[in-house]
Structures are given as structure tokens and as C-alpha cells.
Amino acid sequence: MGRYVARRLLQMIPVFVGATFIIFMMMYALPGDPIAALWGERAPDPAQMAQMKKELGLDLPIMQQYWNYLIGVFQGDFGIQIASRRPVMDVIGDALPATLRLTVLAFVFTAVVGIAMGLIAGLRAGKKTDSSILFVTLLLISVPSFVLGYLVQTYFGVKLGWITPSVQDSENWGELLLPAMVLAALSLAYVARLTRTSVAENRRSDYMRTARAKGLTQRRAVGVHLLRNSMIPVVTFLGVDLGNLMTGAIVTEGIFNVNGIGRAVFRALNTREGSTVVGIVTFMIIVYLVVSLLVDLLYAVLDPRIRYA
Amino acid sequence: MPEAPDTTATTKAGDVSKTPEGVLVAEAGPPPGKASSLWSDAWRDLRRKPKFVIPAIIILFLLFVAAFPSVFTSETPRLGDLTQHYLQKPELTHFFQPDWFGYDQQGRSIYARVVYGTRASVIIGISVTALVLVTGGIIGMLAGYFGGWIDAVLSRITDTFMGIPFMLGAMVVLVSFNARTEWVVILALAFLGWTTVARVMRGSVITIKQADYVQAARSLGAGTGRILLRHILPNAAAPVIVVAMVALGGYITAEATLSYLGIGLSDPAISWGGDINSARDQIRVAEHILIFPSIALSVTILSFLMLGDAVRDALDPKLR
Numbered sequence: 001m002g003r004y005v006a007r008r009l010l011q012m013i014p015v016f017v018g019a020t021f022i023i024f025m026m027m028y029a030l031p032g033d034p035i036a037a038l039w040g041e042r043a044p045d046p047a048q049m050a051q052m053k054k055e056l057g058l059d060l061p062i063m064q065q066y067w068n069y070l071i072g073v074f075q076g077d078f079g080i081q082i083a084s085r086r087p088v089m090d091v092i093g094d095a096l097p098a099t100l101r102l103t104v105l106a107f108v109f110t111a112v113v114g115i116a117m118g119l120i121a122g123l124r125a126g127k128k129t130d131s132s133i134l135f136v137t138l139l140l141i142s143v144p145s146f147v148l149g150y151l152v153q154t155y156f157g158v159k160l161g162w163i164t165p166s167v168q169d170s171e172n173w174g175e176l177l178l179p180a181m182v183l184a185a186l187s188l189a190y191v192a193r194l195t196r197t198s199v200a201e202n203r204r205s206d207y208m209r210t211a212r213a214k215g216l217t218q219r220r221a222v223g224v225h226l227l228r229n230s231m232i233p234v235v236t237f238l239g240v241d242l243g244n245l246m247t248g249a250i251v252t253e254g255i256f257n258v259n260g261i262g263r264a265v266f267r268a269l270n271t272r273e274g275s276t277v278v279g280i281v282t283f284m285i286i287v288y289l290v291v292s293l294l295v296d297l298l299y300a301v302l303d304p305r306i307r308y309a
Numbered sequence: 310m311p312e313a314p315d316t317t318a319t320t321k322a323g324d325v326s327k328t329p330e331g332v333l334v335a336e337a338g339p340p341p342g343k344a345s346s347l348w349s350d351a352w353r354d355l356r357r358k359p360k361f362v363i364p365a366i367i368i369l370f371l372l373f374v375a376a377f378p379s380v381f382t383s384e385t386p387r388l389g390d391l392t393q394h395y396l397q398k399p400e401l402t403h404f405f406q407p408d409w410f411g412y413d414q415q416g417r418s419i420y421a422r423v424v425y426g427t428r429a430s431v432i433i434g435i436s437v438t439a440l441v442l443v444t445g446g447i448i449g450m451l452a453g454y455f456g457g458w459i460d461a462v463l464s465r466i467t468d469t470f471m472g473i474p475f476m477l478g479a480m481v482v483l484v485s486f487n488a489r490t491e492w493v494v495i496l497a498l499a500f501l502g503w504t505t506v507a508r509v510m511r512g513s514v515i516t517i518k519q520a521d522y523v524q525a526a527r528s529l530g531a532g533t534g535r536i537l538l539r540h541i542l543p544n545a546a547a548p549v550i551v552v553a554m555v556a557l558g559g560y561i562t563a564e565a566t567l568s569y570l571g572i573g574l575s576d577p578a579i580s581w582g583g584d585i586n587s588a589r590d591q592i593r594v595a596e597h598i599l600i601f602p603s604i605a606l607s608v609t610i611l612s613f614l615m616l617g618d619a620v621r622d623a624l625d626p627k628l629r
Contacts, residue, residue: 011468015469018465018466018472019469019470022478023473023478029485139611141610141614142607143603146565146569146582146585147606150599154596158593247476248476265477269572270571277481281477281478288474
């Protein structure tokens, strides 16, 4: 187990370096100069500009810049935001709590409702309940989150007045509930479909017949045997999806006015703030890599036949 | 496993014995290989299923609209007629007239814009899927077939691209272009989207390359290219095509979301996502500006999704 984790961590290094390199190069290939942009409409002062570039290390060759950035990341330094001269780590630290709350809420919603829907559909595969649940999931997938967001905001927020149309206080879980549901809709549909396929396949398996033959109640046979064995594809998806939820929050945070990572990265992209974008994307890549390692370790918990030496 | 194809073959033959091609396929027997019977079985299954036929008809219709938008409206989608106010309700009985769906803030016919917006979504969805199939397919096939260091390198590259968040990565690629045409968006989405296909293809090739018929072809002296194209590709294609078809709807959503955020197609292009974006400030007083492009978008995504689902059911050997 320890050796497996060590090997996986080593394998992550080239993936991490490669992914950050691609993003870094693309961001620095951007037209437009974030330093010159600080002067707005006025012509920038060349001496001052050169001085600032020197301070931020932007006058170095690009490979040198990337190397410095990479060394910094391993020391917990994600670069400096150009406009505010704040460490990007602080920018992430400010925005992360709101995004994290939104993502956690969406994640719980996705997992609980998605698995429940999939289980109900899978146990009644081929029946009316099954096809109506499948149709609902298709609808959820085909309505993009920005449309769903506006519909929810207009009808529940403005017309019915059940919620505040935009989130005023991102520490209030109640206000975040509906935005989180909008964010979760797509993943929820995928989870439901995956669970359904898996459950429908496993429910006719030998171990289910044995479980029932030895007198287990339906509830125990399904809850303990069927569900656990059907979870591997679902857990895989949920793991990858955590990162998707955080990026999907760009749209949801924009609609519901939540000051999170999504808005921070969107603002940075529109102002060509290379260092902030690269810092946030690096953070997302780390989240993805750590979660996918955790998912692989979870396989062994779900299915004891899988062992990591 | 060896029994499964026989039983399906007999039941299928029984099912379709009235159609001449069914009898032909049944009589041809096993020698032509499972590949051809898998595809023709799937086709015979599919064309009788409403789950396939309905979305297929909608998609053919969408393709027609995308190719010949002027058949459906005489109005140009970029004509802003400021005497037409966006607050007036759409005339739902004026079929195919410019005011059928009402007007937007600039007095442009929403119906005309919905019709002309079809092209972007359909072209981008299909082209990204085709590109992803080709690039991901080639990379996955080479990695799976050759193994060794080629596999190690290609798999690490695949992992690297998989580590980049899809939407965020596409946004980073796209902001660097000032004029974002369909092709720029297609290349950006394909650049980040090929990884799943590559992984599925690699897995599928690794299983297939050990099959007896591949060994047989090799011992008969077939070259690598022939083995890959004639023996491995037709047998490895099914799961890859299923993955790509299910992803097609996702690419349409991705394009619409990017255009909605203002980082997708840039302005002279007409995109449902972009129109939905410009509708958002009026949504409380003029819902129709948002509703009609949204319906068009959802119907398009839904039909591609249902088509993908139906094809998956038909090609999935577990369900046969």
C-alpha cells in the first residue's frame, strides 16, 4: 500500500509538470501585456515598466520563468497577482471558502440524489419508473447549467420569492442551496445513469441470488451487497467530477453572484492576468491529481479483491 | 462467452427471417467474423427502435437547417429593425414569420437567429467528435498495440492532458484568439477532449491484440499496418464510437457555455449560447429572448444524447 502510493506520487510528477507547462505556455503566448494594462489608456512609462517587469521576473526568458514558477509551486508559492501585487495563494485563499462550500453542497447533492435515483431505476430496470428516471436524467443533461441557472433564479428567486435571487452572504448555507442544485444537475444525471447501469447489471448476479437465498432481507441484500459492488464506476466518476464541479462553478458563481474561484479565474482571464490564471489552474490540477489517487485507494475499500502491493 | 454469439444469431435470424438481408446474414454464418454481424445486427436493431428513429429524424432535420437556413426564414439574422420592440410578446401563431419568436433588444428576429444558430452548434459538435475520434483513436491504438516505451510515453501524455480541467483549459486556449471562428473553437475543444477516446481505444486494443485471429493474421505474414487497420480497428471501434457519440452532446454544451461566457465564438458568428448571454439582462421582462434559443439548444443536445444512448444499447455485447 505504502509502496503503491509512493509510486503513484512519483508518476504524478511528470503529469503535473506537463499540465502546468501547457497552461503556462498558453497563458504567456497571450497577446496583450498585463503590465502595460496597469496604465490603462495612458502610455506606459518605459523605465517604470522595465522596473516592474524586473521585480516580477517577467523579463527573464520564458523557460527560466517557468522553472522559477515550478520551484515556487513546490515551496507553496503560486506567483504574484500583477495588478494587486498580492500572492496568488492569497487570492485563492480568499475565494476558496465560497467555492468549497458550493462544491461540497453540490457534491453531496450529486452523490445522494444521483445514487438514490440510479438505485431506484436500476432495481426496476425496464419498467415505467426506470424509463421516467432515465428521461429526467436526459433532460437534466440537455439543459445547460446557465439556462437552468437563469430559470431557477427568475422563477424561484424573482417570481416566487422563495430564495434571494443572488447570494448575499456566501457563508449562509441556505442561500447556497439552490445554486448548488443547479451546479449539481449535470453530474447528478450522470451519477444516476452510471448507478442505474451498474445496479441493473449486478442485480442478477450470483451473489445477489445467494444473499437472498440465505434469507437476507431485500434491504440488506441491496444496501450491503448490491450497492457496494455497484459503486466502483460511480466512485470513479465522482472523483473526476469534483474538479469539474469546481470549474463548472464559473457559470454558477457568475449567475448567483458568489465570489469564488470561478469568478476569480474568469476575471483574471478577461484581464489577461496570466499569473493568476496559471496559479488557479495549477491549484485545480493538484486537486484533480490528489482526488484521483484517493479514488484508486477507495477501490480497494469497495472491492477487497483489489489489492495494492 | 463462446455460446453467446450463437444464441443471439439464432434469435436474430428467427426475428428477421422475412427480410431478405436478414436471411443472407444468417446464412453467411460465422466465417465473415463477428465484426460485420455486430454492425449489421446493431443496424437491424436500431432502425426498428423509436429511441433511435426519433432522434435520428430530428438530427437529419437539424443538419438540413444547418445546411440551408434560408429555406426556413427569409429574414437575415443580423438585421436589426429598431421599430420592433423586444417587449412585445412573440406572435406564436405567425408560423415561420420573422416575428414568430419575437424580437431581441436590437430588433433582430429571434426566429431567424435560432435558425441560423443551428449551424454553429451542429458543425462544432460533429467536427469535434470526428477530430477526437481520429486523434484519440490513433494515439490509443499505437499505445495499446506497441506497448513498451511507446505506450509509456503516450499514456503519460494522455494523463497530462486529462489533468487539465476541460472547460478551464479550453478557456485559456480561446482567450488568446481575437477572432474566434468555428474552427478555432473546434480545435480548442478537440485539443483537450481526445483523452477519453485514447484511453478507451488503448484498453480495447490491448484485449483484442491477443485474440487468435490477430495471431493468425500475423503468422500468415500480414504487416503491422494491415493488422491494425483490417483486423484490430473494426473490432476495437465499437466502444470508442459509443464513447464519442455520448460525448457529442457534451461538446455542443461546451461550445454554448463558452459562447455564453463570451469566450466562445466571437461576435459576427451566431451562436445560441451567445444569444442566451445577451438575453440575460432582459430575462425578467422578456423571457422569450432566452427561452427560444434555450429550447433549440436543449432539443439539439437531447437528440444527440438519445442517439448515442440507442447506439450504445445496440452495440453493447452485454445487453445482447
